[in-house]
Amino acid sequence: MVERMEVGDAGITQALVDSIHEKWREDEVVKLKFEGPQSLNMKRTHETLEDWSGCEPVSVDADLLPSEVPGYKPPVKLLPYGVRHCLRNKEMTRFRRLARTMPSHFALGRNRKLQGLAEAMVKLWESSAIAKIAIKRGVLNTCNDRMAEELKNLTGGTLLSRNKDYIVFYRGNDFLPPVVVEALKEREKLTDVQANEEDQARQRASAAIESKLKASKSPLVAGTLTETLAATSRWGNEISSKDVEHMRRDESLNKHAALLKYLEKKLALAKGKVKRAEKALAKVQENLRPADLPVDLETISDEERSLLRKIGLSMKPFLLIRRRGIFYGTVENMHLHWKYRELVKLIVRGKSFAQVKRLVVSLEAESGGVLVSLDKTMKSYAIIVYRGKNYQRPHAVRPRNLLTRRQALARSIELQRREALKHHISDLQERIELLNYELVRALAF
Template identity: 40%
Template sequence: MAPPPLPLFSPSPKPPPPPPWLHGPSTQTQNPSTGPAAPPAPDEAAPPNKPRHHSAQPAPARNTGSKTAAKPLTAGVPGGRTRRAVLGIIRRVRSLELSDPPGPVPAPARNNDAAAAVPFHLPIEPREQAREAVEKGKARAVPWAAARDEGLKVALRREKKAREPTRAEAELEAGELDRLQRLARGMGRWARAKKAGVTDEVVEDLRREWARGEELAAVRIVEPLRRNMDRAREILEIKTGGLVIWTKGDIHFVYRGSNYQQNMKHSQYSVASVQNVSPVKYNVHRAQIKYGNEGEVLTDGNSKGDDVIQENDQSVCGQKDEEPIKGTLYEREVNRLLDSLGPRFVDWWWNTPLPVDADLLPEFVPGFKTPFRQCPPGVRPTLADEELTYLRKLARPLPTHFALGRNSRLQGLAAAILKLWEKSLIAKIAVKVGIQNTNNEQMAWNLKHLTGGTVILRNKDFIILYRGKDFLPGGVAQTVIQREAQVHDEQVKEEEARLKAVDSLQMVGGLSSEESSVGTFREYQDFQADHVHENTENSNIIELEAEKHRLEKELKDQEWKLSILNKKIEGSNQALAKLHSSWSPSEQSADRELLTEEEKAMFRRIGRKMDGLVLLGRRGIFDGVIEEIHQHWKHKEVVKVITKQNQARQIMYTANLLEVETGGILIAVEKLTTSHAIILYRGKNYRRPEKSSSSNLLTKREALQRSIEVQRRGSMKYFARERQKSILELKRKLRYVARQIKYRTPRS
């Protein structure tokens, strides 16, 4: 008899029976912990070998071993009756058991039976974890148990960031703010900010509105400042002195203030007055104090600039101590670093910190030159692909250091970048938006040659410069240069002492006057003068030979491609000739009707006002077009044909061909906005042709093939001309390289 199945999915206060795969056929014994067993059913009381159902063949005898008992759990399981599959089933059963609510503790068993002593547990987990679970007396939490705890849900919910009140909400009363917002809803006129930001023209437009007696003035923000409307609000409040009381989409409504009439004489805002508004403005003020007059602070060896910085730091020390410390340590360090580089760019369209305005830095720095560089021994100066990728990822979260809007005269910016590289590996420069004639390629080229750095990224928005592996700070570079000069002087002195010693020995001992330069400094100098220069010449000749070989190979490839194009053009000409052979245009009739000028003007006026038209597509004139024109003439005397051709010669050829093929009279060719209209009159003696389609013209399919071939041939002719130009240019370069090789080759 097979054991009853386990109640896996129904919680029960009774302890579960022992699993059958642990003790095999002993499960048929009665469990004393479950009380007296119920009387067996009539079918179950029968012996195992007796068939239950009356049939012709007796049922086979059942084996009550462990394999038969384990069949309900292992049947259909991937892996069959392996131990791994059984252990997986045990894990799932135990997780379901532990997820049920705890029931009453059963009474201890009276009989020390082997079946009752076996617990429903296998040592799948380590013994230490099992012992801890038993000591705690708590079931193991399932993964989804945390979702049932509502209190935990509330605790894990993301908290919304507290919204900081604006200046208008902090300074104006609630009733006054509501009145101004209702007044702003009825405004239908606003000023438009420029792409460069809130410029002086926009500020003057707002002040002009306030001068008319209006309390509010609106301004529409455009890209890129529209991406950060909070920053746009700050800039408006800084430059105008008003308060932004409401924002609707991309429009800011600025309130002039209750004391505007008293401050009318202060038309221009000053940075010093902005200092008390925002902590960022203090940084702008301090930087402008340093760099307002000259760019001497940017030079490293200028002690006068250092004295100016020290005096300015002492002058603003009192103000700095009075203000509370705001921002994290990183933000304060970044602001301090940018303050030491130059004045800030107030119209910056992203969040703080504000970058340095590179256009306010000096154009020329006295005594500036590209810094000395020296790569450490054994280090390759170029960047590998992995290093370039790493540097680009490193530069992404960094704040923008400079904002640039001019292409040349960047010595002041280069000096600031060199100063920044002493603290940072990367200099991140933003290209200003809305300034005409800016070229980021020219900017990057000038900065690269002024600083000697490496451009790792350049696009229309940013230029990122890496200082390079051979970069040396100012103090280190000066030390290296001085040390090399000292070594050279020592070598010269040693050579002079050696020559004096040799002369004295010759005079005393009567030695030979022939001098030997083996192992001397003079030998090194001779080697540098002879062999290094010779190697340089040889390398130049090798490079020219390689360039000549490359040009010859490219010339051969271009000539081969040109021959292929010429063959394709010949094939296209043959296909067009075959199509044209089946097309025979009609001849002009000698008996033509004559119209007066008044009649032509009337038909022209009628044709211009007509709504119905015939549109000529890329197929041109074929039999279907002529049939459609006759369909129009069936109800009207005038037809209007629209063509998209641009050249006057093609348009007149199409108009004359339509006149001949249809037998009508050409009234006029009118110029429309994007096309031309051909107006045709059917004539006073018009008779509908017997055949609706013309047999002498191309069909619709043939006309499409002709159009494709014409377009294909024109494209191939264009590329053939371009190939011919490139071949001529390659031949010119090849002649120049051959002359260079001839002149530089030493004559024997």
Template identity: 40%
Template structure:
């Protein structure tokens, strides 16, 4: 059976293709073998710390080259993880050739004519320090020139044809344009700033953010507007997805300082127009670097409603997402122009609306006045039909103990009389006498909110009924008015008093009072809206005049400033 066979399937590891170095191309085999033999026996080296190949390291290498043609260099993190990149950096900065490499150590050969190359390579290195090379293409061209110079120096040891063949081999082995990945990344980073030559990861070389300006004049935060029916805040799934997308992307910037990052913010805004995510690496070997302070300073540079989303931040890397509401300069300019057109249309509409309001204001005001006058006359007729009684001067007196006793009895009573929107009318007084027929205390519940109105109603009930007001208490369902009928109570022959309004008239009076209040409130709100519209129209006209003067000034000077919030 197939599973019983003793055959094993072995997947062999594919070997990495050996890269031809500049020393193998430029030097003879005998010379290269001798140099490698001497390099293997070397026990003294120059230590390269986390800061990389600094000027101090280069000076130490040149000091060793005065007495010896070889110098050993040992690398610490992070360059020890990428020795190919370390070899390129050493060859570019020192002007020598790496002839031997083992683990984290390199041996650099100074060349035959060292004094001549010292001056030439120092000039080359000064050119790099001034930021003349801003792309990896220029760095490759510099390396080609370096190898060609070394091959020309050793022309005494080889013939002209061999030198020509070696130069052709150099041009064939060192790709000028690089891979498609490097070309696209270089095109993305071109124009953002000088590159960081001491980059410890594979190419492309990121932009050195420490060489960018600390303050950018006329810097403006980006104009942001979220699409309709979309939320600017990212969900957890979206954050995870964006972090996965940002993982294979190249690093765009390398940062070592904590403060004054406005130049980096301007470069990030320019990059956000092409790429939605920005990756920033934190430099090694620089003291007092604080990634939290860096992220805070970048957020402070974007003083706006949303400053992008911080996808990831640790002591090695900072990843920023531009956000869903980010707009490019072109789109922001179009939106600004559209807003100007809408403001013009709004001014025209407000002017037309104000004219219409002014034309119909007199008619509306006259209608309101007529309605208010009619309701007032109707209410005055109803009030004239109601003649309140006078309070009896000879009223019974209650002691404090009796009043407290009657109050407790009234609060415990289940039967009560409820006052509605009609208020006190003849039916309420009749109901009080019906209560007093069987008990000497009556409890009246009113739904009025103001305590002054409740007291007025209680006094009115006391006068019209002829009883004695005991207390007014606040309950859950309203206010309770407790009235005692008195010791000398006599049931009247006519329970319905003739001086009060009937049930229908009381309802009509309540409706008229409500109508008058509504009409007055409506008139007040209409007047307030008219005054607000006039203020808004004056404000819009003033803004329109200011914008018109600014546009005329810009047209006169022949310059047009950007109308959106972008990078100046």
């Protein structure tokens, strides 16, 4: 390249980086020529230009921080009431996106003995929830896994992301600033003092009561706790076996009644859900206007039917009718098949024979074809439909009287919900009848 950008004594600046990005809009490659101090160590210049994140703030060199701090302890962690210990997925994504754009706070090159860095991170967390650490390039035997493990053990923070360039830590929902920690310690001291004072007052009161009892020679006043317990243990009424049996019977009846009331409540809720499902199903089926079978339906002979059945069953291309059933896409695909061949093969799975028969009648009415056969295979039903000898492709292969793909899915969901609720209601009714029978039988005895 003949064209190149001259870099003088100013070195790498934000203006240089902006001009490079501006040049990239026109060309894929930018050629730079360095002069002055920058040209003495081109490897370092290259690394600085490639991880450039801005002039300020400059990352703190974590290797210059002390490896061991006398008396260092991990910060005090206390989770507030009603706060989750872990971050949700959305919160984790938000913090990662925030850390992606912010400059790094520290630059690290060693793997172990990071107590000085941990102390600096805890101090940083008082004003910032995230600590971003850049991993130095060119340092031998750097392992970001060891760095992250060491810092997590020393700080107790939450690791947001880790790669060969950066390590990002979140201070955690249970992080407490030093001011709050000191306030909690003071409160604990006051609590301990109050507890000691209460214990001493309790001991003095018990000692005074014992001294008065020893000094008094008169008999104790009737009705004290000691006399009451002694009288109850000596002359109290003992519970007979009949009373125990009666109490057990009452407890069993109360459990049956509570369970019966709970099931009746569930039954009422299920009936309400069935009504809502039927209402939603009726709303979806408002757009469905099924066609009737044509009067002059074309007929085929037995020989033709047998031949067409063999051809259709041996066909590899087929249409799969899933949970949506028959909608405008099904009829459209049938006409697209009939454009290249006379037969169309449809596969239906997970339905009973009666449901498949209803589908066959609807297919004949909507497509205008002739049913050749309905066969039961290993795991499904195979439907062969013949387009007819006088077939003419309609102008609109997608009928407007059927449901759309989305409406058909909504209808399928509401039908499935209604059937499940009906089975649930039948189970609840059986359980309620059984409980009523058991309750009447228990009351009779």
